Amino acid sequence: MxxxxxxxxxxxxxxxxxxxxxxxxxxxxxxxxxxxxxxxxxxxxxxxxxxxxxxxxxxxxxxxxxxxxxxxxxxxxVLAPEIWSLARAVADRAAGVASDVLRLAVPTRQVRAEKAWLARDTAWSPPSVEPTPVTGYADGVLEALLADRGRAAVDAVPHPVDVGTADDPVWVPGWAATLAQAASHVVAREQSAVLAVPDFRDVTDLERALLAVLPPERVVRFDAKQTNGQRAKALLQARTHAVVAIGNRTAAFAPATELGLVAMWDDGDASFVEPRAPYVHTRDVALVRTAQSGAALLFLAHARSTDVQRLVELHWLQELAPHRVPTPRVIPTAQQAGAEGFAAQARIPSTAWRAAREASQHGPVLVQVANPGFGTGLVCADCGERAHCRVCGGPLGSPHRGATPQCRFCGALAVGFRCPTCGGGKLKPVGQGAQRTADELGRAFPGTRIVVADGSRPLDEVPARPAVVVATRGAEPSVPGGYACVLLLDGERLLAREGLRVQEDVLRFWTNAAAKGAPGAEVYLVGIGGKLATAMALWRLDGPAHDELVDRRALHFPPAVRVATLTGTDEAVTAAVEALGDAVVGAVLGPVPVPEDPVPGTVRAIVRFAYAHGAEVAATLKAEVIRRSSTRRVLPGGNRRRAAPTLRVRLDDAEPFTEV
Structure with a gap:
């Protein structure tokens, strides 16, 4: 045989x-x-x-x-059966190739890690686990959902939590404590959990929370900072016994002996979008994996994404909110109302400035700003024309006062800049970035330590001592016990961007920063009014997500419908659109030229379709890609070679709807 x-x-x-x-x-x-x-x-x-x-x-x-x-x-x-099934399903959903997904799931071969795994003591087993009660929610509600393998959108506890002991306190964000406690219940039943978070700061916070309730042998990291050897070791460890796999996008593909929980923190974060083919979102991977395994599913956030809101309104996810937990005291203020002197230059109203000054005597104050660097941009000092990079055309900026201007897109230095309009050689900053705000606050808060945290100066944590921390959105460091006061600046600038997800992104920025405050700390939302300010003040954040989803349904925009972006020659794109037939919802957007594409004559079209037609659309578009990729052309002299692909497909692409 x-x-x-x-x-x-x-x-x-x-x-x-x-x-x-x-x-x-x-x-x-x-x-x-x-x-x-x-x-x-x-x-x-x-x-x-x-x-x-x-x-x-x-x-x-x-x-x-x-x-x-x-x-x-x-x-x-190295390829677990459930990971192959997941890769196949994810690729089919995205009209992609399974091997591209497997490259995300399985690291390159590491001989040393494999030899160590083969030489392991197969009789050894990790320490048993006692479940830790989940605090902050009604007694037993979250534990019962985990036992029943249910699905829920969970509003996170909006302040830091101490998960340590009286002698050894361990302060972590509320969401990290909830995930760690939930994972302990799963591991206690000898089941594995997969927890995905956006970036390295969140991984660090979550790992600290987990190690407070689980032995180290039960926690395995999968993140972008690991070497291939570390990833290979983690993959083999996860296949050996029940563990909690934590990390960013790659954690969603971690193998599991028996999967009991899949959870995500802040699923609306753009870091969850895979930049490589087939460009799947980690949220979609989590949905597919729970459907295949039957594991419990949790989406934790302060401000819910419209994608999760859609699943809630379909009653596919139930809602869970903290029980008798203090919410942040958000105070909307008018821009520059009564501001004077350096406080006005730093864009802080007088009421917020007085509260921050008093709070800074007792602990750190967080000031969230929109942009890093000294200014938001540079203009010609003579004519006021916006300064752009000679290499790529991107906007020029200055990381700090006196620094050489630098392109914000490609990083090229603008040495010897000359204005193309008037020929002037001097530049001046416009707007206020993190560094300029810090300079102004240094004058407004004399004698107070000023700390700047942004992409170029990342900080995980600052001590609970008097200080003013100026941080860009998403780069706010943690403080044991929380900040004494939080100021949210540049709200109008953040909302001025164009794109489908601007409002929900800004709400995430604000709520995540507000949740870093200590219980009872005042949070000042500067220069914002209307529904968003009311939602923040009442901490009723499901309303904006619902309103956004209603508007998306009326316009046939995602996530009310799914979208496919077709890029290629005009003939290939037109043929692919025609092949979809009646599956298309509404008008086709395009085709329009794509001037930034390296291939001349490239066009792009966007088609929208219902979720019920997802499998049909993905299969049709993949067949079109295969047909175009398999053709050959005859060159002069009789040589035959395969032509370059004339059609590229990307499903659920957010880029055409987002301002760069």
Whole structure:
């Protein structure tokens, strides 16, 4: 009887995105098991391709003679069956290629990690876990949901929480404490949990919270800061026993012995969008994985995304809110109302300035601003024309006073700048960035320590001592016990951007910063009124998400519908749109030229379709991509070669709806 290995090739070509049958030689049968890396011949024996074994069967579907597996690269099964099923489903949903997803899920081979895993003590088991009660919510509600493997949108506890002991306090954000406590209930049943967060600061906070309730052997990191060796070690550890896998986008693909919980913090963060093909959002990976595994699903946030709000209004997710937990005291103030002197220059109204000055005597004060650097931009000192980069045309900025102007897009230094309009060589800053705000606050708060935190000067934590911390959105460091006061500046500037998700993004920025305040700390929202200010003041943040979703439904914009972006030649894009037929909802947006594309004549069209037609649309568009990729053209002299792809497809693409 012939043993046949069905393998997935490590190839990005869409026409090779299927399982191939290969005969397993007798000498390789013991090592050729599902999940191992192998080398197989492709078309000719001289051309070898890397592949993963998906399954081993006694007979194949091919009636003819099969080529043989050339080599088992390693006997270690690195591709778990559930990860293959997840990769296949995610790729099909995004009209992509499964091998592209597997590159996100499985790191390159690391011999040292594999040898250590093979030499492990198989009789060893990690310490048992006692579940920790989930605090901040009605007694037993979240624990019961986990036991029933339910699904919920959870409003996070909006202040720091101490998860340590009286002798050794451990302060973490409220959401991190909730996730750690929930994970302890899952691991206590010898089930695994997958927890995905946006960036490295969140990973650090979550790890600290987990280590306060779980032994270190039960916590495994999957994040972008790891080396391939660390990722390989983590992957094999997660396959050995029940653990909590934490990290950013890659954590969603962590293997699990028995998955009991998938959770995400702040799913609306743009960091969850994978920048590589097939460009899937981690939220979609989480939804697919819970549907396949039956695990519990939690989306935690202060300000809910419209995508999660849609699932709530479909009653697919239930709502959970903190019980008898103090909310931030948000005080909307008019811009510059009564401000004087340096406080006015720093854009702080007098009431907020007095509160911040008093609070700074007892602890740190957080000031959130919109932009890093000294100013938001540079203009010609003679004519006022906006200064742009000579290399890429991007806006010029200055990281601090007296620094050489630098492009905000490509980073090129603008040495010897000359204005193309008047020929002037002097530039002056406009607007106020983090550094300029810090300079003004240094004058407004004499004798107080001023700290700047932004992308170029990241800080995880500042001590609970008097200080003024000026931070850009998303870069706010934590404080043990929380900030004594929080000022939210530049709200009008943040809301002035154009894009579908501007309002929900700004609400996330504000609420995440406000939640870093101590219980009872005052939060001043400067220069904002209307519904957003009311929602912040009442801490009723589901209303804006609902209103946004109502508007999206009326306009047929995501997430009320799904979208597909088609890029390529005019003929290819038009043919793909026609192939979709009646699945398209509303008018097709485009085709329009794409001047930034390196291929001349490239156009782009956006089609919208209902969620119910998602599988049909993805399959149709992928078939079009394969058809275009498989054609050949005849060159002068009779040479034949494969043409460059004339059609590119991206589903659920947010870029066309977002201002850069």
């Amino acid at each position: 012939t043993t046949v290995a069905r393998v997935v090739l490590d190839s990005p070509l869409p026409q090779l995105d299927r399982l191939f049958d290969y005969r397993v030689p007798a000498e390789l049968e013991d090592d050729c098991v599902p999940g191992v890396r192998v080398k197989v011949p492709l078309r000719t024996g001289a051309r070898m391709s890397d592949a993963y074994v998906v399954e081993v069967v006694s007979e194949g579907d091919w009636p003819g003679e099969l080529s043989a597996v050339e080599q088992v690269v390693s006997p270690v099964p």
